[in-house]
Amino acid sequence: MGDKTTGGLDRxxxxxxxxxxxxxxxxxxxxxxxxxxxxTRILARLAVPFFFLVTGRFVLAEYLAENKASFTPILRYxxxxxxxxxISILLYLPIGVYAGHYNELxxxxxxxxxxFDGTFYHxxxxxxxxxxxLLLSSLRRFCSLRAVSVVCGLLYFIALLGDSYWGIASRxxxxxxxxxxxxxxFSYTRNGLLMAPIFLLLGVRLRNIKPDSISKCVxxxxxxxxxxxxxxxxxxxxxxxxxxxxxxxxxxxxVFLYVLLLNWRCNPSGRLRTLSGWIYILHPAVIILVRGxxxxxxxxxxxxxxxxxxxxxxxxxxxxxxWLLCTILxxxxxxxxxxxxxxxxxxxxxxxxxxxxxxxxxxxGCDLMPxxxxxxxxxxxxxxxxxxxxxxxxxxxxxxxxxxxxxxxKGIRGEILILGYTHPEQMALLRRYRLTQTxxxxxxxxxxxxxxxxxxxxxxxDTGMHRLGERAEHLERLCEILELPNLVVKxxxxxxxxxxxxxxxxxxxxxxxxxxxxxxxxALRARGYRLPKVHLLSSYGALNYPEFAGDYARVxxxxxxxxxxxxxxxxxxxxxxxxxxxxxxIASVRELCTGExxxxxxxxxxxHPARIATLTIGYADGYPRILSRGNGCVLIHGRRAPVAGLxxxxxxxxxxxxxxDVHEGDIAVLIGTSEGKxxxxxxxxxxxxTITNEILSRLGARINRVWT
Ligand SMILES: *Cc1c(COP(=O)(O)O)cnc(C)c1O
Numbered sequence: 049m050g051d052k053t054t055g056g057l058d059r060x061x062x063x064x065x066x067x068x069x070x071x072x073x074x075x076x077x078x079x080x081x082x083x084x085x086x087x088t089r090i091l092a093r094l095a096v097p098f099f100f101l102v103t104g105r106f107v108l109a110e111y112l113a114e115n116k117a118s119f120t121p122i123l124r125y126x127x128x129x130x131x132x133x134x135i136s137i138l139l140y141l142p143i144g145v146y147a148g149h150y151n152e153l154x155x156x157x158x159x160x161x162x163x164f165d166g167t168f169y170h171x172x173x174x175x176x177x178x179x180x181x182l183l184l185s186s187l188r189r190f191c192s193l194r195a196v197s198v199v200c201g202l203l204y205f206i207a208l209l210g211d212s213y214w215g216i217a218s219r220x221x222x223x224x225x226x227x228x229x230x231x232x233x234f235s236y237t238r239n240g241l242l243m244a245p246i247f248l249l250l251g252v253r254l255r256n257i258k259p260d261s262i263s264k265c266v267x268x269x270x271x272x273x274x275x276x277x278x279x280x281x282x283x284x285x286x287x288x289x290x291x292x293x294x295x296x297x298x299x300x301x302x303v304f305l306y307v308l309l310l311n312w313r314c315n316p317s318g319r320l321r322t323l324s325g326w327i328y329i330l331h332p333a334v335i336i337l338v339r340g341x342x343x344x345x346x347x348x349x350x351x352x353x354x355x356x357x358x359x360x361x362x363x364x365x366x367x368x369x370x371w372l373l374c375t376i377l378x379x380x381x382x383x384x385x386x387x388x389x390x391x392x393x394x395x396x397x398x399x400x401x402x403x404x405x406x407x408x409x410x411x412x413g414c415d416l417m418p419x420x421x422x423x424x425x426x427x428x429x430x431x432x433x434x435x436x437x438x439x440x441x442x443x444x445x446x447x448x449x450x451x452x453x454x455x456x457x458k459g460i461r462g463e464i465l466i467l468g469y470t471h472p473e474q475m476a477l478l479r480r481y482r483l484t485q486t487x488x489x490x491x492x493x494x495x496x497x498x499x500x501x502x503x504x505x506x507x508x509x510d511t512g513m514h515r516l517g518e519r520a521e522h523l524e525r526l527c528e529i530l531e532l533p534n535l536v537v538k539x540x541x542x543x544x545x546x547x548x549x550x551x552x553x554x555x556x557x558x559x560x561x562x563x564x565x566x567x568x569x570x571a572l573r574a575r576g577y578r579l580p581k582v583h584l585l586s587s588y589g590a591l592n593y594p595e596f597a598g599d600y601a602r603v604x605x606x607x608x609x610x611x612x613x614x615x616x617x618x619x620x621x622x623x624x625x626x627x628x629x630x631x632x633x634i635a636s637v638r639e640l641c642t643g644e645x646x647x648x649x650x651x652x653x654x655x656h657p658a659r660i661a662t663l664t665i666g667y668a669d670g671y672p673r674i675l676s677r678g679n680g681c682v683l684i685h686g687r688r689a690p691v692a693g694l695x696x697x698x699x700x701x702x703x704x705x706x707x708x709d710v711h712e713g714d715i716a717v718l719i720g721t722s723e724g725k726x727x728x729x730x731x732x733x734x735x736x737x738t739i740t741n742e743i744l745s746r747l748g749a750r751i752n753r754v755w756t
Pocket of ligand 1: 419421467543585587588602603604605606
C-alpha cells in the first residue's frame, strides 16, 4: 500500500496505544482530578473506538460493502486475532492466578471472562473485536448495509444506557431489571456485542471517504470533541455514570478524528501497526513490573506516587519492550528479499480494474471464470487466485491436473476446471482434489466412467476448432456421455478459435460456432439432459462477442491487462491495464575500450569507448534469446538501453553508453514503466516474433512475484 492517506492512521495507532496506557495509569491524578478525568475518561476514550474503526475500514469494508467479496481475508484476520488473544491469555495467566482472578471460577464465569470481560482487564478488546466482526458479517448476509447500521445504532444505544447513562436507565425498574440480567453475562456493556459493532461499521461506511479540507476536519473534530467533553463532565457532575467508556458523541467525534487523520500525509507503516498492538498487550504487565521495581529500589515515592513519572516510566518501558519484541519477531519471520535479482511486480488495482471492465462488457448472469493456466500466464497462479478470491471470484480454469493440485494445496477453494487432458492413471487425484475434468471426447468419457467413482466433469463440445471436445454433430454420442453413470456433468463448453480477427470469414465462422453450440445444447436439453453451466467465451470472445455469453467467460490474457497483439480486433476499444512489470537488478557496470567485446562469441564489440551494464536476468527466466544483439531494449532511469550481444542463460548485458549515473543495484525495467517511459509486453512480443501470451507465460519460476 503506497497510499499516503493511511500513514497518519498508522501513526495515530501509536498515540492511541499510549492513551490506553493513560487510562490504566491516570497520569494527571497527582495534579488535578478534573484534568485526569478529562484525559483518561474523555480524550483517551477515543483510542479503542479508533482501533475498531480502522479494523472496520481495512478488514470488513470490502466484505460488507460488496456483495460478492470473499470471506477468506476476514477469516485470516480472525485467526490472527485469536492467536494474539491466545498468547495474551497465556501471558497474563500467571498474573491472574497470583492476583486471585480465578479463585471462584465456574464454567459460566470462565465463559463470560473469555467472551466478554477478557481474562485480564484490558484483554476484553480481543473477544470484542472477534464478536463484533462475526456479528456484522453474519448480519450482512441477511440484510442490507443500511439495516445493519440501524442494528448497530440500537446496540450502541443499549450500551450507552448501561454505561455512561446508567443513572437514567436504572431509574426505570423494567429497564434496570433487564440490565441486571445483562450484567450477569458481562460486567460492562463495553463489549463485542454492544459497543464494537457501531465503530466497526463506521469504518466500513467511511471506506470511500477522501481527505477533506484540513480546516474543516479540524473544526469538525474540535467542535464535536468539545461537546463530548461537556457531555462527559455533565454526566460526571450528576453522577449518572456506571462506567465511563462511551458517550453519545463518541461515534461522531471518532468519525471526525478519522477524516482528520487522513490528512496526515505520510507513508503507511506496518511496523507501527505491530508495535502499537504489542504496546496494548504488554502495558499491564509493565505496570506490574514498574511497581516491583519501585518497591525493590525504594523509589515508590517517584515511580508510583508521582502519577506523571509513573505514566512516563510505564510508557518508555512498554515501548522498549514492544520494540524489542517486534525486532526479534521481524528477524525471525523476515522473508528473503524479493527484489534481490529479477522479479515481477503485480498491480492489484490493475487486476481489479480489468475484472470490472470485463464484467461490465458481459451481460448479467455471466460470471468470469479466470484462466490460471501456465502459472496464470506467468503472473503466479497462487497469488492471482488469492487476489481473485478477494474480488469475489470462485471458479477457475487451469490447463492440467498439476496446476489444479497446486491451487488446492495453497487453499484455493471453489470450482477448478481442467481444460486439458488428464491421464487415466491420475483420475483418483481428480476426486481427491475435487477438480473438474473436461470430457475430451467420447472414448475419453468412457475411460473416465470406468474409474468406478463419481467424477465432476464439463462436457467439451467441438464446434469447429477440432482440438478437444466431442464433435457437436455426434448428438447420439453426446447423449451417451451424459448417460454414463459415474460422470457428474456440471457444465458444457466449446472454444471459439477465430474471435481475434475482424475479417468477415472469422466473424461468420464464430457466429456459426456459437449457433452450433447453442443448438446442440438445445437438442440435449430437449432430450431431458441438464447442463448447469455453459460457456464458450475466452478473452477475445468476451471482448468481441459478449452477446454469446453463457454462464461463464473463461478469460485469460485480457484479465492480465493486455491483448495478444496490440493491433488485434477489439470491438469496444476497452481500456485494459497491464498487471505485470518485469524488472531486474544491475549487477555490474563496466567500461569497454574501442575494440573490446562483451559476452559469448564476441557478440558485442565496442566500436567506440562504451559502457555496459550486466543484468541479473537471462533466457532461463523467460526473456527471449532472440532479443539479443540490440533486438531488445530495457529501461534504465527512464531511458532505453539496447541489449548488448548474446543474452546468456541467467544474465544479459545492455549498452548504457548514453545513460549517465548507472550503478550496481539500480533497477532495469524489461516490461513496464520507468520514470514515465514504458516498454509494453506488446513490444517485447513483437520484437520476438510472437504474442504476449507466449512472452508472459514463459516467465520463469525463478523470478519472484510481488504485489505493489
Ligand atoms: C487458454 C484458454 C482460454 C483462455 O484464453 P484467453 O484468450 O487467454 O482468454 C479459454 N478457454 C480455453 C479452452 C483455453 O484453452
